[in-house]
Amino acid sequence: MLQIVKKNTLTTNAQPETEKRAFVSFKWKITSLSSLILFAVVLLFCIVSYLGLITNFNDQRKIEHQRFEREIDSLIERLTQKIRQQAEIIPFLDGMGKALVSNDKDAISKMFDQHWTLLHFHSGVEFVRFYNTANELTADWGITELNENDNQTIFEWVKQVNQNEVPIDPLLCRQNCIQLTIAPLLIEGQTAGIAVIGITLADALLAFKRISGADIGLLLHNPHPTDLEASHIEAWQTSVAALTNKSDSYEILLATSKIYSITDSLKNIVQINQNSRHHQVKLYPLESVNKNLAYLVVISDVTPAVNNIYDSIWKIALIGFLGLVISEFLLFSIFTRLLSRLKDVSFTLPLLASGQFEDFRHSLTLTNKKQIYRDEIDMLYDAAVKLSVQLEDLEQKVSSRTKLLIQQKDELSRERDFVANLLDTAQVIVLTQNSGGKIISMNAYGEMLTYYSEKELKNTPFLNILVSDFDSHELSMHLDEINQGLREQLRHEAITHCKDGTTRHVAWLHSRLSWNSIDDPSVLSVGLDITEYKRVEGHLAWLADHDPLTNLYNRRRFSEELEQAISRSDRYHHPGALLFFDLDRFKYINDTSGHQAGDALLRMVAGMLLRTIRSDDVSARLGGDEFAVILPEINTEGAIEVAKKVLAHLSETQLTINSRTHKVSASIGIALFPEHGENVHDLLAAADLAMYQAKDTGRNAWYLFSIEDRSRERVQTLVYWKEKIEYALLHDRFMLYFQPIMSVQTGEVQHYEVLLRLHDVDGAILSPAGFISAAEHTGLIHSIDHLVLHKAIMQAAKINQNREKTINFSINLSAHAFNDPELLPIIKQKLIDHKVDPKTLMFEITETAALENLPGARALMKEIKELGCGFVLDDFGVGFSSFYYLRELPVDTVKIDGSFIRNIIDNKDDQILVNALCSVASGFGKKITAEFVENEKILAVLRKMKIDYAQGYHIGKPAPYDRCFSQDSEFSE
Structure with a gap:
């Protein structure tokens, strides 16, 4: 009982919290808010439409008044032309010519009287005056009440026209505006006097009314009107001299003057509402010569256009209001139905709180009506059902988990x-x-x-x-x-x-x-x-500075040590030396006994160096078989002694691998610092060149870098080309050119010589003449040979692919190719990789290169010919002692040196020599090619000598692949 009372008390206390706030249905909130939004949209649309219509109306009126202004100017211009024509025909009227020439006033008056009536009534002329050449008034008709100032002004104009004989057309405004024409009277090319003709603007105003349909009037400045002047506009201090539709127009002008000043009316088009009509007023100033202010006023009725704007805005507002009402009705209907379904869900939710999950789901099923399309309310129904199922499951789980608390304690x-x-x-x-x-x-x-x-x-x-x-x-x-x-x-x-x-x-x-x-x-x-x-980490730091094979410094750390040694030498003025050497025939030891033997030899050399040099000296392995030693605080003699000691200890070193004993020797280059270089780059280059000089003297020797033999220039050139060649090899800057070789007898080109070019970073194409010597000195020539073989064989395969007639190629080999043990294996592998017919390839060697190592050249050429390739002996004929060796070398073709061909037309000795060379070569059964064929005359001589092939600029210049074989598909490696 106590619990029930308590529950009721809580309920009673909680109830007022709900009743304090008034309930407003969600549909009314949505409908009200949407009504405000739609009303704002309709209002904004009406405002925008009104502003657009008004802007368009104003633009059209501006155009209309611009047209009015042009019409006024045109009418005044035609009026001026009209009275000027009247002045021009006066001398031709009956008797007027003779009267004007006689300068007889009575005669002029008598003769012109019979024409005045016609001019006054028919042409609207107000007055006419005649003046003689002495500027004296001879006769006048029409208005005579001009004041003294106006008469004096006309007199001045007469004098001006008499003097210049040029007519003028001033406008004279007083109580009215009169357009004047003051023109000379010409009779037989002579001036017989001056005619002054005046005409009012009334005809022009009436014509404007007929053309434009707008009312027009003439306003004159008159600050002190008389009582007789009833048509006076006080606010503007003007009098109405002329006005169409005068009664209505005058009332419009009075109303306008009360609202707008005359300045506003001059600047802008002003609008006035009068008697439920809308009128626009615009003043146009007239320039009067007597300084009286005069204005033309144009009054146009714009009532239909303004009413049309108002009607359009009311139609837009009415349509918007109807749309608003219809939209609100639809929204109210939709939300009423949706919220009724939502209310059903809210009434069934309390069943969940009491644990009546089955009754809750049953009630939802009864209230949920099936729809053609699902909406958010259907999703709410589904979510409520799922929630009831989940709550029911949770209630069961809570009861079951309570039983597991003791078990969980054990698990904890x-x-x-x-x-x-x-x-x-x-x-x-x-x-x-x-x-x-x-x-x-x-x-x-x-x-x-x-x-x-x-x-x-x-x-x-x-x-x-x-x-x-x-x-x-x-x-x-x-x-x-x-x-x-x-x-x-x-x-x-x-x-x-x-x-x-x-x-x-x-x-x-x-x-x-x-x-x-x-x-x-x-x-x-x-x-x-x-x-x-x-x-x-410490070991990695050690590896950053050391060569792991020999435990000596590596190139990076060596460069730092050398830079410090050069700096100390410069600071304390202590000379030093750099020894740079590599092992002779180290590659041979690697090839014959394996890389393990080479590694063992490098470790032996490193150990020997550490035992030979001083403790303060720095030794390093720069890479491969290259070593270097920094000798600080030592003179030339001391450096040479160290080099000799190193060579002596190396000669005592022997390496025995697999019952094969290898002796060790080296070529040492010596450079002194700062004498031979003040930085690491120059010093290493000098020592490197000195080392190659030692190799040239026969290996196992030392060489001291010398300035007297201009070695510094050689160093710079050698280092320059070495870096350029290494960069070109690394970044694939070498490219192949092809020069055609033509059959002299048939004129066909089925053979090309492959030429090497270097594409420099600045875009220049460099020939081998500049870098082959440097490549030979730096040992990079073999890498270039290998690159040429790779590119040439690959391009030959590409060119001959799907070609009916096979093209042959001649590939140049360097003088050092016969000392390269890797050359033959590379040729074999490339022929297999690219499936190239060996018969399409020929290798060119120079005569001098073959004679340097005749046994080696003959052996290598024999092995290459066994593969199916051919040989061309280049520069043939430079030395006649080589005729004997022509029989010893397995060449297929000889190429006569171009020095004999270039001047063969004019030089009989060259013709004899070439004939002799052809006889010898053909006697051995060799084909003959002549190079440097530069014109048709040379080709004709060669054809008579029965030379087989011709090559030169007349036949074709060397060109890259895409230009020589443009008909083929583009080649890409």
Whole structure:
């Protein structure tokens, strides 16, 4: 009973909270808000439409008044022309010519009287005056009440026209505006006097009324009107001299003057509403010669246009209002139906609170009416059903989980044991500290790593286990900040003591824990052993400066040491020396005994160097078989002695691999600093050149760089080309050109010579003449040979693909090709890779290169010919002693040197020599090619000599692939 009363009390107390706020249906809120929005939209649309119509109306009226202004100017102009024509015909009227010439006033008056009536009534002329050439008035008709100023003004005009004999057309405004024409009277080319003719603007105003349909009037400035002047506009201080539709127009002008000043009416078009009509008024000033202000006023009725604008705006507003009403009705209908369904859901929701899940779902099923299309209310119904199912499941789960609480307690204890075991097995040191920085606990891994037990470290300050050189004060300060809650974590690395006397490098992470007393854990410290990482890091740092094979400095560290040595030499004026050498025939040892033998030899050389040089000297392996030694504070003689000592010790070194003994020798280049170079680049280049000079003297020797033999220029050239060649090899800057070789007898081109070019970074195409010598000196010639073989064979395969007639190619080989053991394997592999017919390839060698190593050349040429390739002997005929060797070399074609061909037309000796060379070559069964064929005359001589092939600029210039074989598909590697 008590519970029931309490429940009712709560209900009673809660009820007023709901009743305090008035209920407004959601549909009324939506309808009201949408009504306001739609009303604002309709109102905005009406305003925009009105402004657009008014703007368009004003623009049209401006155009209309511009047209009025042009019409007024045109009418006045025609009026002026009219009276000027009247003045021109006066001398031709009956008797007027003779009267004017006689200058007889009576005769002029008598003769012109018979014409005045016609001019006055028919042409509207107001007055006419005649003046003689002495500017004297001879006769006048019409208006005579002009004041003295006006008469004086007309007199001045007469004098001006008499003097200039040029007519003028002034406008004279007084009580009215009269357009004047003052023109000379010409009789038989002579001036017989002056005619002054005046006409009012009345005809022009009436004509404007007929043309435009607007009323027009003439206003004259009159600040002091007389009583007789009833048509006076006081506000503008003007009198109405003429006005169409005078009664109505005068009332409009009076109303306008009360609202607008005359200045406003002059500047703008003003609009006035009079008697429910809309009129626009615009003043146009007239220029009067007597300084009287005169205006033409145009009054146009714009009532139909204004009414049309108002009608359009009312129609737009009415349509918008109807749309608003219809939209609101539709919205109200839609929301009424939707909210009724939503209300059904809200009435059934209390069933969920009482746990009546089945009744809740049944009620929803009854109230939910099926729709053709689903909407958000249907989604709400589905969500409510799902919610009831989930609440029912949760209620069942709560009851079932209550039974499992005891089981969970057991599981929690097991989890606690698992965590404790996990801390012991984790591969990190885990210890806790109290607020005083003393160790409270440590896991088993920490005991294993430091060899300290937890008991031994308990109550020991954490800082005691770190090495003494660590900044313990700063660390202690940071740990205090963690204890005080000023920071949450701290990371640092420190060397940690172990019980056995060793140390470990540990990365520590300290995190703050909540604590209540001084004995509770305050800081959790986790340490990761990074001793091995630090060891590897130190080894990597060592590798950055050393060659791992020989333990000597590498090129990077050597360059730094050499730069420092040069700097010290410059500062303290102590000379030094640089030894640069590489091993002779090192590649042969690698090829014959394997790379392991080469590595063993390099280690032996490194050990010998360390035993031979001084402790202050710096030795390094720069790469491959190249070594260098820095000799600080040494003179020329001392550097030479060190070089001799190195050569002597190398000659004593022997390497025996697989019962094969290799002796070691080297070529040493010596450069002094700062004498031979003031920077690392120049000094290494000088030593490098000196080393190649030593090789040229026969290897196993030393050579001191000399300035007297202009070696510095050679160094610069050699270094320049070496860098350029290395860059070109690395970035594929070498390209192939093709020069056609024509059959002299048939004129066909089925053969091309492959020529090497270097595409420089500045876009220039460089020929081999500039860089082959440098490539030979720097040992890069073999790389160029290999590149030419690769590109030439690949392009030959591409060119001959799907071609009916096969094209042959001649590929140039360098003089060093016969010393390259890799040449033959590369040719074999490339022929297989690109499926090239060996018969389409021929290799060109110079006569001088073949004779330098005749046995080697003959052996290599024989092996290449066994593959199916041919040979061309280039520069044939330079030395006649080589005729004997023509029989010894397996060549297919000889190419006569161009020096014999260029001047063969004019030089009989060259003709004899070429005939002899052809006889010898053909006697051995060789084909003959002549180069440097530069014109048709040379070709005709060669054809008589029965030479087989011709090559030169007359046949075709060397060109890249895309120009020589443009008919083929574009080639890309």
